[in-house]
Amino acid sequence: MTFKTRRSLLALPLALPFALALPRAFAHGEQHGKAAGPVVKEQKPWGIAGEPARARRTVDIRMSDDMKMVPNHLEVREGETLRIRAINAGNVLHEIVIGTGDELRAHAEMMKKFPKMEHDEPYMAHVAAGQQGEIVWTFNRPGNFEFACLIAGHFEAGMRGTIRVTPKA
Incomplete structure (x- = not known):
C-alpha cells in the first residue's frame, strides 16, 4: 500500500458523511416531508416552532394549481401557537414556507x-398532490x-399570502 493510497483511505471516513448528504441536499421533489426525530427550535424573526399541544386554533390553507392560496391573509396574536394545515387541491407539488418578504x-x-x-424546516410544509401537511408555529414576535410556495415559478405566479401578528397589549 502506498502512502497516497493510505492517505485516501484515512480521508474516507471524513468524506463519507458529506457524500451521503449531497443527494438529500439537492433533491427537491415528492420525497418532502417532516424528518423523523425532534423538531429543531430556532428563533426566527417571525417566531419559533410550536408545540402541537399548545395550538388552540387551526387554519386550513388551500393550495391549487391556479397558483392561489386561500385564504391569503392570516391575523395572529403575538404569542399564539397556530396549526396551519396546508391542503394541496392541485395536481402538482406545492409548499408553504413562512418568513419575511426578503427571506422568501x-x-x-x-x-x-x-x-x-430539498429542505425541511419546521416553518415549511411540502405537500404532494391531493395530500395535506401542517406547520405548528408560535408567532412570538409582532x-x-x-x-408562499417557493417551488420554481409558483412564487412568481403569485402563490403567496401575508401574516399580520398583532402585539399582545
Missing part, C-alpha cells in the same frame, strides 16, 4: 437555480410576515 424572495431565487433542492 431570496429563497425563491435560490429555488430557480436549484429546483430539486410584525408583518408572509407565506
Whole structure:
C-alpha cells in the first residue's frame, strides 16, 4: 500500500458523511416531508416552532394549481401557537414556507437555480398532490410576515399570502 493510497483511505471516513448528504441536499421533489426525530427550535424573526399541544386554533390553507392560496391573509396574536394545515387541491407539488418578504424572495431565487433542492424546516410544509401537511408555529414576535410556495415559478405566479401578528397589549 502506498502512502497516497493510505492517505485516501484515512480521508474516507471524513468524506463519507458529506457524500451521503449531497443527494438529500439537492433533491427537491415528492420525497418532502417532516424528518423523523425532534423538531429543531430556532428563533426566527417571525417566531419559533410550536408545540402541537399548545395550538388552540387551526387554519386550513388551500393550495391549487391556479397558483392561489386561500385564504391569503392570516391575523395572529403575538404569542399564539397556530396549526396551519396546508391542503394541496392541485395536481402538482406545492409548499408553504413562512418568513419575511426578503427571506422568501431570496429563497425563491435560490429555488430557480436549484429546483430539486430539498429542505425541511419546521416553518415549511411540502405537500404532494391531493395530500395535506401542517406547520405548528408560535408567532412570538409582532410584525408583518408572509407565506408562499417557493417551488420554481409558483412564487412568481403569485402563490403567496401575508401574516399580520398583532402585539399582545
